[in-house]
Amino acid sequence: MTTIDHKTGQLDDASKPLWARYRPGHHWKNAAEEFDGCKLGFWLFLATEVLLFAGIFVAYAIFRAKYPAAWVEGSSQLDWKIGGLNTVVLLVSSFTMAYSIYCFQTDKIKKGQQMLLATFVMGGMFLVLKLCLEYMPKMTGYFLAFDPALSHYTDLIVHDHAKLGGLLQYVEGYGGKAPGKYFTHGFASDVNIPLWWSVYYSGTAIHALHVVIGMTMIARTYFRSFKGHYGSGHYTFVEMTGLYWHLVDLVWIFLFPLLYLIH
Amino acid sequence: MASAHAQGHSHDHAHGSYLTPKGGFWTTVLDWATTVDHKKIGMMYLVAILFMFFLGGLAALAVRTELFQPVRVDAQTGAITGQLLANWFYAEPTMAQGNDVYNIAFTLHGAIMVFMVIVPSIPASLGNFLLPIMLGTKDVAFPRLNLLSWYIYVIGSMFAVGAILLGGVDTGWTFYTPYSTSTGNEFGKLTLMVMAAFILGFSSILTGLNFIVTVHKLRAPGMGWFDMPLFVWAVYSSAIIQVLATPVIGITLLLLVFERTFNVGIFDPSLGGDPVLYQHFFWFYSHPVVYVMILPGMGIISDVLAVHSHKKIFGYRAIAYSSLGIAAVSFIVWGHHMFTSMSELASAVFSGLTFLVAIPTAVKVFNWISTLYKGSIAFTTPMVYALIFLFLFSIGGLTGLPLGTLSTDLHLHDSYFVVAHFHYVMMGGTIMALMAGLHHWWPKFFGRMYNENAALFCALIVFVGFNLTFFTQFYLGSQGMPRRYASYIDEFTSLHQISTYGSYLLGLGFLGHLFVFLHSLAAGRVAPQNPWGGLTLEWVAASPPVEHNFDHDPVVKHGPYDFETTVPPGWTPDEYPIPAENLRTAGSH
Numbered sequence: 001m002t003t004i005d006h007k008t009g010q011l012d013d014a015s016k017p018l019w020a021r022y023r024p025g026h027h028w029k030n031a032a033e034e035f036d037g038c039k040l041g042f043w044l045f046l047a048t049e050v051l052l053f054a055g056i057f058v059a060y061a062i063f064r065a066k067y068p069a070a071w072v073e074g075s076s077q078l079d080w081k082i083g084g085l086n087t088v089v090l091l092v093s094s095f096t097m098a099y100s101i102y103c104f105q106t107d108k109i110k111k112g113q114q115m116l117l118a119t120f121v122m123g124g125m126f127l128v129l130k131l132c133l134e135y136m137p138k139m140t141g142y143f144l145a146f147d148p149a150l151s152h153y154t155d156l157i158v159h160d161h162a163k164l165g166g167l168l169q170y171v172e173g174y175g176g177k178a179p180g181k182y183f184t185h186g187f188a189s190d191v192n193i194p195l196w197w198s199v200y201y202s203g204t205a206i207h208a209l210h211v212v213i214g215m216t217m218i219a220r221t222y223f224r225s226f227k228g229h230y231g232s233g234h235y236t237f238v239e240m241t242g243l244y245w246h247l248v249d250l251v252w253i254f255l256f257p258l259l260y261l262i263h
Numbered sequence: 264m265a266s267a268h269a270q271g272h273s274h275d276h277a278h279g280s281y282l283t284p285k286g287g288f289w290t291t292v293l294d295w296a297t298t299v300d301h302k303k304i305g306m307m308y309l310v311a312i313l314f315m316f317f318l319g320g321l322a323a324l325a326v327r328t329e330l331f332q333p334v335r336v337d338a339q340t341g342a343i344t345g346q347l348l349a350n351w352f353y354a355e356p357t358m359a360q361g362n363d364v365y366n367i368a369f370t371l372h373g374a375i376m377v378f379m380v381i382v383p384s385i386p387a388s389l390g391n392f393l394l395p396i397m398l399g400t401k402d403v404a405f406p407r408l409n410l411l412s413w414y415i416y417v418i419g420s421m422f423a424v425g426a427i428l429l430g431g432v433d434t435g436w437t438f439y440t441p442y443s444t445s446t447g448n449e450f451g452k453l454t455l456m457v458m459a460a461f462i463l464g465f466s467s468i469l470t471g472l473n474f475i476v477t478v479h480k481l482r483a484p485g486m487g488w489f490d491m492p493l494f495v496w497a498v499y500s501s502a503i504i505q506v507l508a509t510p511v512i513g514i515t516l517l518l519l520v521f522e523r524t525f526n527v528g529i530f531d532p533s534l535g536g537d538p539v540l541y542q543h544f545f546w547f548y549s550h551p552v553v554y555v556m557i558l559p560g561m562g563i564i565s566d567v568l569a570v571h572s573h574k575k576i577f578g579y580r581a582i583a584y585s586s587l588g589i590a591a592v593s594f595i596v597w598g599h600h601m602f603t604s605m606s607e608l609a610s611a612v613f614s615g616l617t618f619l620v621a622i623p624t625a626v627k628v629f630n631w632i633s634t635l636y637k638g639s640i641a642f643t644t645p646m647v648y649a650l651i652f653l654f655l656f657s658i659g660g661l662t663g664l665p666l667g668t669l670s671t672d673l674h675l676h677d678s679y680f681v682v683a684h685f686h687y688v689m690m691g692g693t694i695m696a697l698m699a700g701l702h703h704w705w706p707k708f709f710g711r712m713y714n715e716n717a718a719l720f721c722a723l724i725v726f727v728g729f730n731l732t733f734f735t736q737f738y739l740g741s742q743g744m745p746r747r748y749a750s751y752i753d754e755f756t757s758l759h760q761i762s763t764y765g766s767y768l769l770g771l772g773f774l775g776h777l778f779v780f781l782h783s784l785a786a787g788r789v790a791p792q793n794p795w796g797g798l799t800l801e802w803v804a805a806s807p808p809v810e811h812n813f814d815h816d817p818v819v820k821h822g823p824y825d826f827e828t829t830v831p832p833g834w835t836p837d838e839y840p841i842p843a844e845n846l847r848t849a850g851s852h
Contacts, residue, residue: 026811027401027481037404037480044472048510055514055544059529062540070535180525180534195535198527202518 019231035236042240046247049210053251056203060258063199067192072263074196077177079149082133083260086126087252093122094249097218101242104235109225112238116222119245123215130208138197139182141175142168200259207251214248217241280710280807299406302808304413305392306708311413312384315420319375320770325368327732327766330759334361334750345750365749366433373436374456378463379420381693382552385559386505387416387470389700390498392708394474396801396808397492399483399817404476412469415462422459426452435747437545440530440538444522454523461516464509467555471505474498483800485819492799492823493569493582497562500586501555504593508555512548515541539604546597554593556689558586560696561627564649567699568631569824570797571646572638576824578630585623592619602672610669617667624660628653643795644718648699651726655691659684662737680740683733691729698722698776705783706790710807713783721779724772731765793833799823803832 013021024034064071096118103112137143143150145167150157153171161170176185179201183194221241224230230238281302284291295303325348332345336358349356349364356364395403403409426432429452434442438457448454478499482491491499519541521527528534530541569576576582598605598613605613631653640646662684665671675681706712735758740746744755751759793802798821804812821829 025402025406027395027404027406033480037476040479041405041472041476044475044506045468048468048472048506048513051507051510052514055511055518058544059518059540062537063529063535066537067535180521180527182525192535195528198521198525198529202521202527202529206514206517 017228017231019229019234022234031234038236038240039243042243046243049247049251053203053206053254056199056206057254057258060199060203063192063195067190067195070190070192070196073190074193074200075259075261075263078134078200078260080260082129082149083256086129087256089122089126089129090249090252093119093126094246096122097242097245101235101238104225104230104238105232107232109231112230113222113225116218116225120215120218120222123211123218123245126211127208130204134204137171137174138177139175141171141173143171143174145169203255203259207248207255210248210251214241214245217244279809280805281810282709282807297410299402299410300810301391301395301403301406301409302812304409305388305390307413308383308391308416309388309708311417311420312380312388315375315379316384318424319372319380320773322368322372322375324766324770326365326372327763329365329368329749330751331763333753333756333759334358362749363433366435366747367431369747370433370435371427371431374423374432374460377436377556378460379416379423381556381689382463382467383416383470384556384693384697385563385700386474386498386501386555387412387466389563389697389704390474390494390559391470393704393801394477394495394498395481396804396812397495397799398477398481399486399800399813399819400477400481401811401813403473404480405473408469409473412466412473415466415469419459419462419466422455422462426456426459429455432456437549438516438519439545440519440522440536440541441532443519444531448523454520457516457519457523461513461520464513464516467505468509471502471509474502475506478502483817483819489580489583490819490822491583492562493565493576493579493586494559494562494799496583497558497560497565497586500590501558503587504551504555504558504590508548508551508594511544512552515544515548518544539601542601542604543597546600547594550597550600551590551593553689554589556693558589560652560693560700561586563696563700563703564631564652565627566797566799567645567649567703568634569826570703570795571643571649572635572640573796573826574634574638574824575822575826576630577633577636578626579822579824581626582630585626588623588626589620592616592623596620599667599672602669603676614667614669614672618664621660621664628657628660641795642719643702644713644715644722645699645703645795647719647722648695648702651722652692652695652699655687655695655729659687659689659691662687675740677746678740679736679744679746682746683736683740686733686736691733695725698725701780703795704801705780706794707801707804707806707808709784709787710790710805711783711787712790712794713779713787717779717782718776721772721775724768724775728765728768728770728772732762732769733765735759735762735765791833793831796826796831796834798825798829798831 022031024031028034028037096115100112100115100119103109103115132144133147133149137147137149142163143153150169150171153174156172156174158170158172162168163170173185176183177197178184179198180194183197185193217237218241221230221238224237281300285294295307298304329346329348331347334343334345336343343356343358343361346356346361346364348368349361352364353360391403391409395401429450430447432443432446432453434446434453438460443453443457446453478491478495518527518529522530522536526534528536530536530538532538565576565582596613596617596619598609599617602610602613662680666675666681666684702713702718736744739755739758739762742755744751790806792804792806794806795802800813800817800819801808803817
């Protein structure tokens with residue numbers, strides 16, 4: 001692709017990669033100013049995200065103060081090992097994301113792409129763990145056959161209800177911890193347990209949505225990087241993607257202890 | 264200031280104003296629909312917002328029409344009289360149907376006016392157009408986000424109109440739980456309305472974010488923070504609030520949607536939830552946001568008062584800092600919306616904090632009045648509207664004090680006194696400032712003058728109509744008329760009828776303004792570059808500005824209000840009402 005340099009009117013050197021031919025928007029003085037502006041804008045956007053989650057945290061704090069027994073009972077039903085594993089996954093993915101930015105800044109394009117891919121895969125792993133090991137058993141009572149948590153409930157497994165050739169095993173009386181009006185779990189001792197699950201699902205689902213948004217940004221960066229959009233001369237969107245991914249990580253760093261660890 | 268105005272016709276991309284069509288009809292439509300030019304986006308916002316203002320105004324007139332007569336059940340015949348609004352929809356409405364129609368009408372009025380008119384009105388339309396030009400730059404920091412925010416606004420408004428067409432909602436504009444968790448949701452209309460407010464929040468955040476970065480990064484060479492016009496300061500302050508407060512309403516409305524679709528119980532007391540939590544969340548956004556509504560208006564007033572009295576603004580820094588002060592205080596006073604649902608201690612604390620707002624606000628008002636003192640005042644329409652603003656906003660502000668005082672609020676809360684107070688600050692404040700700004704910058708927007716005498720006449724009608732409508736409501740409220748009731752005791756009838764007549768007059772005044780504007784577009788005198796003698800950068804640009812705002816990048820060499828020492832661009836010294844020996848020409852030192 002050949003582009004025209006708006007400032008000089010000369011045809012650009014098509015042999016150079018796209019990032020070396022990048023021109024800032026016409027209202028910016030230069031690319032460095034544009035980068036600073038984008039970064040300021042993105043930090044402001046991250047501030048709005050923090051305030052969005054602040055609502056969830058305030059709701060958590062208020063209901064925890066009002067119904068401490070429900071909160072203790074609720075959080076004791078979460079498995080810290082799955083949450084902890086997810087924490088590790090996100091932390092490592094934050095490292096690969098940061099490393100990817102460094103790679104693009106120093107023109108190690110290939111390495112940067114690999115790191116982006118690794119970040120994307122770990123984001124996917126987080127979602128799979130959340131959906132298959134947490135949401136699905138809690139809502140439906142079905143466990144994956146190889147879920148280690150299944151070993152706690154060997155007596156309660158109903159083999160007649162197994163699905164997908166035994167891949168999904170049904171545990172009697174475990175499911176039904178669905179949000180709001182779909183909550184049917186009969187064994188709660190505290191009347192406010194549904195509220196705990198409401199806060200749990202609201203918080204984790206909105207966080208999971210952010211994981212998906214972050215993965216979409218990573219995917220876009222990944223594919224565009226093959227066309228030569230990012231390198232030492234221009235890596236704005238890579239950096240923004242990284243900032244966003246760290247926010248996703250950060251929110252989980254707060255959600256994990258609040259939901260899983262504090263009893 | 265820029266010494267380069269009106270001489271750069273040979274420069275390349277400088278031909279033609281931004282309004283010049285790009286080709287045939289559909290090419291032009293497509294050009295506008297995909298434009299990233301802040302001027303076009305600002306004007307598209309203006310049209311969209313004025314349309315919603317029209318819809319919200321119709322709903323207001325419907326509310327006032329219903330209140331012309333109290334709803335009564337005749338003791339002998341059992342017939343219901345006075346259901347003027349419901350009679351349009353039902354042959355013989357029952358009491359419940361009649362009340363529903365009334366509740367829907369005031370909800371529509373409130374929701375449309377707050378979320379779709381007053382919040383975006385000045386920043387998104389006038390701000391979008393003027394902020395980059397006043398800063399001497401070609402565009403806002405993120406032009407594509409700017410266009411996106413307009414589309415999000417339109418989609419949000421369409422959701423709201425959709426909810427109306429599906430039957431409307433009757434929760435009040437605040438969507439308080441349990442109204443919003445228990446009342447009818449046929450076809451998902453309530454969810455649609457709540458989603459509309461949620462979506463509009465995104466538009467608001469994007470606009471605010473864009474403005475903050477623009478102000479930080481794109482000021483013209485030579486323009487320090489304290490060389491910015493006060494309008495920019497005000498829009499900047501309100502942008503901070505938009506960015507920091509709007510996400511909280513976002514999560515609140517999202518949780519409300521969850522509540523509605525899954526019954527998650529966070530706000531529903533029967534499921535263990537807490538309706539007061541909703542109020543805290545809601546007002547944590549909605550109180551700061553009333554300053555999003557008023558601050559840009561205050562910015563307009565600062566500019567208009569200085570320009571039309573040809574006098575340096577009194578206390579520039581005080582006005583600039585007071586905008587930031589209002590923005591800061593706005594976040595810690597939300598509790599005064601819910602004195603009756605908090606502990607006495609919390610109420611007392613919030614009451615005390617509420618009075619803090621009076622300080623930066625009074626700083627502004629006193630500085631404005633000092634600006635007028637010994638000024639060379641021209642009674643143009645913008646100036647008259649600015650004076651109307653001062654009058655009405657002062658009443659609105661002062662009647663806020665008895666509402667912030669616990670002992671008096673106990674009697675006045677949830678009464679028409681609150682309604683009147685709110686309309687004096689929001690309509691008497693923001694909308695009057697919008698009218699001042701629209702007239703002030705109209706020649707710049709469209710390159711046409713409006714008919715001054717006709718506009719002044721309409722302003723007079725609006726002023727009289729406004730006071731008839733809302734001053735009566737102070738009386739009604741102090742005598743015990745509760746808000747949001749379709750019926751009232753006979754003693755209130757005459758005051759309600761005066762208020763209704765006033766609202767018709769008010770509507771007539773705005774209709775008159777519409778005709779003045781349309782006439783100006785069709786047959787108005789061609790506007791000069793600088794009709795009022797302003798010194799800020801928008802008056803250096805052509806009327807209407809060229810595509811990239813300036814023929815040459817402007818360089819700022821004097822303050823925005825140095826009227827005593829500088830001849831405005833596009834003026835000659837003998838046209839100027841200040842002795843020539845005191846003056847220098849724009850651009851020279």
